[in-house]
Amino acid sequence: xxxxxxxxxxxxxxxxxxxxxxxxxxxxxxxxxxxxxxxxxxxxxxxxxxxxxxxxxxxxxxxxxxxxxxxxxxxxxxxxxxxxxxxxxxxxxxxxxxxxxxxxxxxxxxxxx
Amino acid sequence: xxxxxxxxxxxxxxxxxxxxxxxxxxxxxxxxxxxxxxxxxxxxxxxxxxxxxxxxxxxxxxxxxxxxxxxxxxxxxxxxxxxxxxxxxxxxxxxxxxxxxxxxxxxxxxxxxx
Numbered sequence: 691x692x693x694x695x696x697x698x699x700x701x702x703x704x705x706x707x708x709x710x711x712x713x714x715x716x717x718x719x720x721x722x723x724x725x726x727x728x729x730x731x732x733x734x735x736x737x738x739x740x741x742x743x744x745x746x747x748x749x750x751x752x753x754x755x756x757x758x759x760x761x762x763x764x765x766x767x768x769x770x771x772x773x774x775x776x777x778x779x780x781x782x783x784x785x786x787x788x789x790x791x792x793x794x795x796x797x798x799x800x801x802x803x
Numbered sequence: 804x805x806x807x808x809x810x811x812x813x814x815x816x817x818x819x820x821x822x823x824x825x826x827x828x829x830x831x832x833x834x835x836x837x838x839x840x841x842x843x844x845x846x847x848x849x850x851x852x853x854x855x856x857x858x859x860x861x862x863x864x865x866x867x868x869x870x871x872x873x874x875x876x877x878x879x880x881x882x883x884x885x886x887x888x889x890x891x892x893x894x895x896x897x898x899x900x901x902x903x904x905x906x907x908x909x910x911x912x913x914x915x916x917x
Contacts, residue, residue, distance in 0.1 A: 724906060726908075731893070731911075731913060732910060732911065733807075733895055733908040733909055733910040733911045734895070734908040735908075736906065736907065739904075739905045779845065779846070781906070788834075788851065788859070789834070790848065791836075791848070791897075791906060793845045793846045794845060795844070796845055
């Protein structure tokens with residue numbers, strides 16, 4: 691059974707720091723991996739999608755890497771800003787006769803001004 | 804990309820009543836998903852809704868409690884039946900992935916059951 695774990699569960703950093711959020715999954719047979727952002731009480735916003743054949747994706751200050759064989763992904767946020775404060779969710783998409791998304795519990799990030 | 808709207812955005816309901824949540828997508832999609840996010844928790848898939856067929860429910864979720872309609876390729880409803888305080892959650896509608904593309908989410912419906 692695929693399980694997704696995110697470390698740390700919560701993180702508080704001063705503005706300007708570079709930071710890394712970690713995601714691990716137990717079964718390397720994934721179709722792709724997606725990072726989302728969720729603001730309090732809101733829906734999810736897609737940040738980056740990495741296909742299983744890719745090793746990384748970049749968007750602005752965000753860089754996500756994927757090491758499928760070791761079951762790991764990282765989300766790197768450069769020069770963090772208070773507006774980055776949110777919960778970041780990692781999700782793997784598996785294909786078991788139909789696509790299904792398995793979510794991690796998320797990392798709650800607080801960037802202090 | 805897909806733009807998804809949900810109604811209502813939030814509601815407060817009495818125990819024993821039912822609430823129907825609507826999900827509208829701005830483009831035709833094959834698969835629509837309904838998720839629940841309980842307070843402080845991550846997302847749990849309730850069911851997958853394909854147009855023209857019965858919804859497929861995940862373990863722990865049943866049709867009598869969460870009936871789903873999918874009348875066309877842009878719309879779906881989820882009903883939370885005979886509600887109890889344990890049903891207090893955010894309910895999220897989503898589309899994709901059906902071919903490895905990005906998954907998109909609606910803004911969610913915040914439900915509080917008293």
